Amino acid sequence: xxxxxxxxxxxxxxxxxxxxxxxxxxxxxxxxxxxxxxxxxxxxxxxxxxxxxxxxxxxxxxxxxxxxxxxxxxxxxxxxxxxxxxxxxxxxxxxxxxxxxxxxxxxxxxxxxxxxxxxxxxxxxxxxxxxxxxxxxxxxxxxxxxxxxxxxxxxxxxxxxxxxxxxxxxxxxxxxxxxxxxxxxxxxxxxx
Numbered sequence: 588x589x590x591x592x593x594x595x596x597x598x599x600x601x602x603x604x605x606x607x608x609x610x611x612x613x614x615x616x617x618x619x620x621x622x623x624x625x626x627x628x629x630x631x632x633x634x635x636x637x638x639x640x641x642x643x644x645x646x647x648x649x650x651x652x653x654x655x656x657x658x659x660x661x662x663x664x665x666x667x668x669x670x671x672x673x674x675x676x677x678x679x680x681x682x683x684x685x686x687x688x689x690x691x692x693x694x695x696x697x698x699x700x701x702x703x704x705x706x707x708x709x710x711x712x713x714x715x716x717x718x719x720x721x722x723x724x725x726x727x728x729x730x731x732x733x734x735x736x737x738x739x740x741x742x743x744x745x746x747x748x749x750x751x752x753x754x755x756x757x758x759x760x761x762x763x764x765x766x767x768x769x770x771x772x773x774x775x776x777x778x779x
Contacts, residue, residue: 589616592651595633596625604640611773613641614649615673621654634662641668647771649673649692656680663687669771674720676702681709690767692718695741696728697748707752712763713770717745 588603588610600607607613616637618630641648647669652659656675660683663670672684674694684691691710694717697703707715719725719741725733733741746764750757 589613589637589649591615592617592619592625592630592634593623595630600633600636600640607637607640608644610646612647612649612671612771613637614647614671615651616648617651617653617659617673618655619651619653623653627655631658631662634659638663638666638668642666647671647773650689652677657683660684660687663689671716671771674703674718675706676700678702678705678709681706685709688714690714690716690771692716693745693749694718694720694728695725695745697745697752698729700728704748704752707749712749712753712755712760713767715749716764716767717742717749 588606616634618627618634620627623630638648640646645668649671650659650663651673652675656677657680660680664683664687669690670684670687671690671692673692675681675684675691676696691706691714693703693707693715697707719738722733722735722738725731725737725741746760747757750760753760
């Protein structure tokens with residue numbers, strides 16, 4: 588649960604506090620200079636407020652960084668909570684996030700997006716997750732229709748690409764991704 592930058596000017600965080608302080612991950616939060624019409628000052632104010640909440644309660648955050656990778660990378664350097672970077676596809680500032688020991692999600696465009704493939708090569712396996720971001724995002728990323736029943740297969744396909752890119756057996760990749768959930772307290776140990 589979190590206030591996405593696209594809606595940062597439409598809601599008041601005070602009205603969301605009950606949800607924010609009781610969720611397992613705050614996100615997606617961040618800033619977006621590419622797909623968002625909300626002014627950057629408002630986005631940054633809301634983003635930092637949510638980072639402060641996450642820091643206070645010790646909750647991981649999921650970041651949306653589109654076009655603001657450098658700025659967000661510099662901001663999160665001041666925080667210690669675990670950070671997951673949503674569908675990261677910018678190589679230019681990847682080092683800021685690796686230095687901060689962030690986790691990264693890999694979307695279904697790993698099959699054709701060279702920047703995502705390069706990020707997968709650079710990010711340690713113990714810092715990777717896979718995601719779809721829903722059927723609309725899958726359709727956007729792959730150019731193919733997708734339904735909810737397709738999502739498990741799409742996730743497995745992303746795991747397979749990670750396996751190939753890293754030259755690691757797919758079973759090891761799956762187990763390590765599950766361990767990443769456990770490391771963040773997002774998956775019961777008995778599920779591994």
